[in-house]
Amino acid sequence: MTETLPRWARRIAEQELADTLPRRWSHSKGVARQAAQLAAVAGPDNELLVAAAVIHDIGYAPRLALTGFHPLDGARFLRDEHGADGRLVRLVANHSLALLEAEERGLREILEREFPLLDDQVLVDALIFCDMTTTPDGTPTSARDRVAEIVAxxxxxxxxxxxxQRAQSEIDAAVTRTEHRLAVGGQPR
Known part of the structure; x- marks a missing residue:
């Protein structure tokens, strides 16, 4: 039996995070639980969304943290060591408005060149929703409370x-769009 993309992503994320960063692993599992509830929104890309959700923070793993910018480190690891699906890698690289953080770090051009933003607003928004409505311990929260927790x-x-703080309004907009899509039973793709 062939391993599904979400099972593969969960296995790889668990290998890299469970022992070294158990709280980060708890967060990742919680983000994946949120993603699993968005099947109507993600439609045929549901497995891709769940996989991106569980593996989005893999770049925090100590052995992978080469630049110190986890979206870039994680995406490079998935691309270079696993030949992972290009859309998955781009979602990981750009999760939760990573381009804005990359700009703060002087890495925006590198991130954009290596991993262009995925041209699928539904998936991008859904991953923001999942990440920004999950606490570090993996429980659901509001996006406002999540941002406040990060700032604190x-x-x-x-x-x-x-x-x-710069990303707050875009996070709120992505969460609102995803909640709307969920309320109307998904959105035609």
Whole structure:
């Protein structure tokens, strides 16, 4: 029996995160649970969304953190070591408005060149929704509370604090669009 994309992603994420970063692993599992509830929104790309959700933070794994920017490190790992699906890699690279954080880090051009933003607003929004409505411990939360938690954890003047505050309105918009799509039973693709 062939391994499904979500099972493969879960296995790889668990190998890299469960022992070294158990809280990050809890968050990733929670994000995947959120994604599993969005089947009507993701439609035929549901497996891709669930896979991206469970593996989106793999770049935090200590052995993979080469640049210190987890979306880029994770995407490079998936591309270079696993030859992963290009759409999956681009979702991981660009999850939760990563281009804005890349800009803060001076890495935006590199991220855009290596991993162009996926031209599928439904999937991009859905992954933002899943990530930004899940606490670090893997439980559901509101996007507003999640952003506030990130700012409190990192500090408002830090690179991550500045980025997430800049991203707040776009996060809110993506969450609202996803909630609307869910309420109307998905959206034609």
């Amino acid at each position: 954890r990192y500090g408002p003047g830090t690179l991550v604090g500045r980025f997430i």
